[in-house]
Amino acid sequence: MTLADVKPGQSGKIVKIQITGALKRRLMDMGVVAGTVVRVEKVAPLGDPLEVQIKSYQLSLRKAEADKIEVEAVR
Amino acid sequence: MIIEEEKNKSGQGAASNHRASFVIAVAGNPNAGKSTLINAMAGARLQVGNWPGVTVEKKSAEFEYEGRRIILVDLPGTYSLSPYSQEEVIARDYLVHERPDVIINVVDATNLERNLYFTLQLLELEIPLIVALNMYDEAGQKGFRIDTAKMASMLGCAVVPTVATRREGVDRLIETAVEFAESSNRREMMAVSYGEDIEKAVRSIVEDMKQHGAELVNHGPSRWQALKIIETDEIVLDEMGISADDNFLKQATHHLSKAHGEDLETLLADTRYALAAGLTREALKKPETRKRELTERIDAIVLNRYLGIPIFLFFMWLIFKLTFDIAGPFTEWFDAVISGPLTHWSAAVMTLAGAPDWAISLVTEGVIAGVGAVLIFLPPIFAMMFFITFLEGSGYMARAAFVMDRMMHAIGLHGKSFIPLLLGFGCNVPAVYATRTLENPRDKALTALLIPLMSCGARLPVYLLFVGVFFSAYAGTVLWSLYILGIILAVMVGWIFKKTLFRGEAPVFIMELPPYRMPTMTSLLIHTWEKGKHYLIKAGTFILAITICIWFGLNLPWGVESKRDSYLGHIGQAAAPVFAPLGFGTWEAASSLITGVIAKEIVVSTMGEVYTPKDGDDKEKNAPSVSEELKQIGVSFVGAVGKAVGNVFSTFGIATISMEEEEGTESLKTAIKKNFTPLSAYAFMAFVLLYVPCFIVLVAMRHEFGTWKWAGVTIAYQSVLAWTVSFIIYQGGTLIGIG
Secondary structure, eight states, rough: OOOGGSTTOOOEEEEOOOOOHHHHHHHHHOOOOOOOEEEEEEEOOTTEEEEEEEETTTEEEEEEEEETTEEEEEE | HHHHHHHHHHHTTTTSSSSEEEEEEEEEEETSSHHHHHHHHHGOOOOOEEOOSSSEEEEEEEEETTTEEEEEEEEEOOOSSSSHHHHHHHHHHHIIIOOOSEEEEETTTTTTHHHHHHHHHHHTTOOEEEEEEEEEEHHTTTTTTEHHHHHHHHSEEEEEEGGGGGGHHHHHHHHHHHHHOOOOOOGGGGGGOOOOHHHHHHHHHHHHHHHOOOOHSSSSSSHHHHHHTTTOOOHHHHOOOTTTTOOHHHHHHHHHHHHHHHHHHHHHHHHHHHHHHHHHHHHHEOOOSSSOOOOHHHHHHTTTTTTTTHHHHHHHHHHHHHHHHHHHHHHHHHHHHIIIIIHHHHHHHHHHTOHHHHHHIIIIIIIHHHHHHHHHTTHHHHHHHHHHHHHHTTHHHHHHHHHHHHHHHHHOOOOOGHHHHHHHOOHHHHHHHGGGOOSSSHHHHHHHGGGSSSOGGGGHHHHHHHHHHHHHHGGGHHHHHHHHHHHHHHHHOOOOOOHHHTTTTOOOOEEEEEOOOOHHHHHHHHHHHHHHHHHOOOHHHHHHHHHHHHHHHHHHTTTTGGGGGSSHHHHHHHHHHHGGGGGGOOOHHHHHHTTTTTTHHHHHHHHHHSSSSSOOOOSSOOOOHHHHHHHHHHHHHHHHHHHHHHHHHGGGSSOOOOOOSSOOOHHHHHHHHHOOOHHHHHHHHHHHSSSOOOOOHHHHHHHHHHSSSSHHHHHHHHHHHHHHHHHHHHHHHHHTTTO
């Protein structure tokens, strides 16, 4: 399951980032690190990007990137 | 470069307790309130310039503090010392290479964990560090209790709570910075440990580096270097002259990678975040039950699935209206004062002094007209900067990008590109400046290239003249078709540029949505004023010079009776055949297009001059007295203020394109009817829409990007586009028999 599959209002715990290089680095710098719980808040009106809550702030990223972030469901 | 010299000077006296001068760098995450804090610390002493070689804004200030000279340098907001954007590279390079005497790290007290992640990286630089725990009041309102003493002892640095918007804590911050710069006690900074495994690897790399000799050691503190080697940070490795598959590197990280299996960059990021989380847990007490915050409540509406776009469009409409409604009366006032009293006073004074005709003409039609050309753009630039700064400072700009990203992404742009493009419909000049909100140079350039395709207000008089002559029955439809043509072409050109000029560069969209905050009036005004001032000085000089050159072009060789015989007229005659396949291959049309480069509405007045030569009787009107005119300038200024205020209140009234303004005299209309057909008139309007923007837009591009490159690309692609489109319209129309 990836972050792109998580429905708004639900959360996921990050398992692995399937991205490499500078982009992965940037995601990690923004707090997207393994073990962190992410809650999907909203999908933009036109269907992309997503708004998620992570490390108690709001982050927005496109589905293309979210799809490469592996998560496991949390309740 | 004054700053560097100062730093070197101060560096020599580092051992002494009372130092003459030193450098304080202010660093922190974006949206932590860094700008506001800098404004509060520096006040009116703040200087805004650019970082060398790039167009990223650099703010700095120099001031006296109890007999010492302090140089304050604001670094662009950054999330990490492993840079990603142009801004972050600047911040990183400055900290690593210039090594300021003290770093003030602005930390958002409401978002400790992510901010502390950066703090931990700053600590590795082993430069005395002070954490400015900003927005302390907001954290308090949320029920956060932060143990600053505990935080300070855990981090091994000073922690000063601040509320930048109210100047609270700012004096203590400066005091502490001075204290830190002067004390030689820097040992305690090593308080944070990354765990035995990593620390052991660090120690062994440091040992190895010492054996390798000096060339490895001179690029920052050795512990920091060792950490960067473990992370395989390409910039640091490059600076040290180590390649990524170097044996030294493999040996150094061998043990760690064996033990942890994954890439070590991830290991270190995880470790730092775990530390930041631990520090946050220790120092921060959050209330048990969390209130639904204001930001969430606003976003529930503003980013709503159905309301999001209508609300965004409403805000954009509002800003567009306010920008041009407030600026409009002042632009008219500048125009009236300059072309009226100022022009004939100068003429009168020069006549009295016995100046020759050509000199009077040069001053009034060259210099004063040039000054006028600079000043009339000042009101919209001020107004636009004010609203854009408000959008950014309030946090809505990020939402605008969020809402529009899907659509703009389709043509290779960023969500934020929408706003500059929209402003382009009012005036392309402030729109070019509005590309400032785009952080990525690629997005910024691509957006600026498309702005001239947005039909600005100055093109409207040209359309109105031709529509009035040929298409009065369906004026609205024809006008709209031109605006739509511009938009469709922008989408196409954007797509082509994405596939050609900007191929292979596809920046991603990873953006913080900061909490909504009310920007302070001071910081809004400082930004607005700085932008306007820069435009006046930097762009103004160019604009003035070019206006004077054009004057020479229109008036040389001296004594020309008709504009046809001037240099520009000759160029017009020579250029005419180029326009023949488009249906308007006359020297009159060509000349007006050439002068239209000054400002597109000048196409109309040039046509008036070349099609209907003046009899010369309109010059001598009853000249009003100087005192009457002075009074009139004052009265009309008050009138402009009144009108601007009135416009703000009437914004909610019905907005329509004012058609009552009669453009052009009857004789000009007759001449145009004789020289154009409806088809060639439409081709001409399309050409005016698409051909090179006025030179002020080009100067603005030069000013904003620090290079003529993008202005050049604009000239090239627009010339080709305008000619091709007009050709298709005219020849296609002729083929199907509309001509």
